[in-house]
Amino acid sequence: MKILRNKHIPIKGFSAINLFGILVAHPEVNLNPIIIQHEMIHTAQIREMAYVGFYLWYGAEWLMKTILHRSNGYYFLSMEREAYAHQNQPGYLDTRRHYAWIKYLRKS
Numbered sequence: 001m002k003i004l005r006n007k008h009i010p011i012k013g014f015s016a017i018n019l020f021g022i023l024v025a026h027p028e029v030n031l032n033p034i035i036i037q038h039e040m041i042h043t044a045q046i047r048e049m050a051y052v053g054f055y056l057w058y059g060a061e062w063l064m065k066t067i068l069h070r071s072n073g074y075y076f077l078s079m080e081r082e083a084y085a086h087q088n089q090p091g092y093l094d095t096r097r098h099y100a101w102i103k104y105l106r107k108s
Helices: 033-048 052-069 078-086 100-104
Strands: 002-005 016-019 022-025
Touching: 016 033, 033 078, 052 078, 078 100
Parallel strands: 002 022
Antiparallel strands: 016 022
C-alpha cells in the first residue's frame, strides 16, 4: 500500500484515510501496524467493489446509519466494523473471503 503524508487531508478529526488504495495521513500520525492493517482491509474492500462501488456503498450506508442511529453512522458501517474487528489480526487478509463485510450488515 502506498502511503502519502499530507497536512490538509484527511479532514480534522481523522488521522488517515484510504483513497483508492492509497493511504493518506497527517505528517505527525504514527502509522502503527494496527492502523496499517485496518486500512489494508479497506483496500481489499475497495478492490473487490471496483473502487467507485466502495465509495457509493460507503456513503449510502453512512447516510442510512446516521439517520437510523441519530448520530454519526461511522462506527455502525459494515465495512468499518469488519476493519475494526480484524485490525489486530495480521494474517486476516490471507484468509479473508471476498465481501466479508456483508455479514456485518446484519449486526448493528
